[in-house]
Amino acid sequence: MTLLQLEGVSVRFGERAAVDAVDLAVAEHEVVCVLGPSGSGKSTLLRVVAGLQQVSGGRVLLGGADQAGVPVHRRGVGLMFQDHQLFPHRDVGSNVSFGLRMRRAGRSSYAAEVAQLLELVGLPGAQGRAVASLSGGEQQRVALARALAPSPRLLMLDEPLGQLDRGLRERLVVELRGLFSRLGTTVLAVTHDQGEAFALADRVVVMRDGRIAQAGTPLEVWQRPASEFVARFLGFENVVPAVVSGTGAATVWGRVPVPAGSPEGEQRLLIRPAGVALCAAGLRCEVVSRTFRGTHVALLLRPEAGPVLEAECGLAGAPAVGDRVAVTFTPAEVVVLPPPTP
Numbered sequence: 658m659t660l661l662q663l664e665g666v667s668v669r670f671g672e673r674a675a676v677d678a679v680d681l682a683v684a685e686h687e688v689v690c691v692l693g694p695s696g697s698g699k700s701t702l703l704r705v706v707a708g709l710q711q712v713s714g715g716r717v718l719l720g721g722a723d724q725a726g727v728p729v730h731r732r733g734v735g736l737m738f739q740d741h742q743l744f745p746h747r748d749v750g751s752n753v754s755f756g757l758r759m760r761r762a763g764r765s766s767y768a769a770e771v772a773q774l775l776e777l778v779g780l781p782g783a784q785g786r787a788v789a790s791l792s793g794g795e796q797q798r799v800a801l802a803r804a805l806a807p808s809p810r811l812l813m814l815d816e817p818l819g820q821l822d823r824g825l826r827e828r829l830v831v832e833l834r835g836l837f838s839r840l841g842t843t844v845l846a847v848t849h850d851q852g853e854a855f856a857l858a859d860r861v862v863v864m865r866d867g868r869i870a871q872a873g874t875p876l877e878v879w880q881r882p883a884s885e886f887v888a889r890f891l892g893f894e895n896v897v898p899a900v901v902s903g904t905g906a907a908t909v910w911g912r913v914p915v916p917a918g919s920p921e922g923e924q925r926l927l928i929r930p931a932g933v934a935l936c937a938a939g940l941r942c943e944v945v946s947r948t949f950r951g952t953h954v955a956l957l958l959r960p961e962a963g964p965v966l967e968a969e970c971g972l973a974g975a976p977a978v979g980d981r982v983a984v985t986f987t988p989a990e991v992v993v994l995p996p997p998t999p
């Protein structure tokens with residue numbers, strides 16, 4: 658069942674639309690991550706759903722009910738923002754119970770619930786600790802416990818792990834995913850980190866200039882970026898003009914095989930780095946750089962013609978900088994990008 662529905666939502670600041678006629682539905686128990694470059698309207702979209710920002714047009718429905726005029730505290734949504742806004746002079750327990758007091762005024766003790774929530778976020782027994790004594794990651798967990806405390810029907814996260822270092826972010830993302838699926842929480846999260854979004858989300862929504870550039874499962878978006886913008890935003894750099902005919906395309910890098918049924922004529926072609934294969938004979942290139950990536954080596958190649966090419970290869974036998982190599986292309990990793998919409 659749909660929990661959150663945005664219908665043609667627009668937010669204007671003066672002449673400029675920060676959010677431009679956005680339609681989006683989030684199902685119950687679904688985790689949706691909104692991704693996009695800085696200024697693309699992600700936070701504004703979240704603020705609209707929370708009731709912190711008025712719309713200039715369109716409707717926000719929660720559980721089928723139009724939220725026009727419904728204040729923040731009556732929407733039943735939980736918010737966790739970038740700077741996690743804990744009360745620095747209160748201990749962990751009273752920070753978490755704040756979330757409960759908001760919901761059920763009048764009760765004197767929330768000790769059992771607080772203990773359970775701290776257990777849930779991996780900080781058992783931390784009730785009495787001073788907020789200032791916690792690490793960044795621990796503070797993030799307390800903020801999460803506080804946001805989860807009132808059992809919001811929709812949990813909204815704005816750059817939830819933005820301040821943390823990469824290692825901690827990667828660990829917390831896995832924990833969050835497990836937690837949300839155990840609790841069945843419906844989540845709308847905003848991040849500019851695609852790795853975080855892809856690890857956390859059932860569905861990602863890529864925004865550009867206040868509009869949705871693409872929405873789909875992480876796999877769909879990764880495998881079939883809907884435009885050159887999305888492809889480049891995902892970090893794919895091998896995009897070139899091409900003329901497609903039959904099973905191949907003429908490009909500055911020579912003839913590149915394309916998947917069967919690709920649209921013909923003048924197109925833009927994306928070749929994922931995994932589709933650039935080192936071989937004995939093919940497009941000749943010089944290795945400009947190589948970067949160890951744990952499971953593979955990322956190569957930057959300068960071909961005899963055309964722009965630099967990103968490639969990947971196994972750890973064993975990876976060429977060195979300055980080596981001369983040859984490459985061919987694998988059609989399964991080639992995507993004919995849809996033409997840009999005006």
Ligand SMILES: Nc1ncnc2c1ncn2[C@@H]1O[C@H](COP(=O)(O)OP(=O)(O)OP(=O)(O)O)[C@@H](O)[C@H]1O
Binds near residue numbers: 693
């Ligand atoms: N209160 C405001 N008044 C005027 N312009 C605003 C206001 N809030 C946001 N904007 C503008 O709206 C656009 C979208 O901003 P928003 O914060 O939603 O983007 P974002 O995608 O969340 O960016 P970031 O990743 O940098 O946080 C930006 O151009 C921003 O300058």
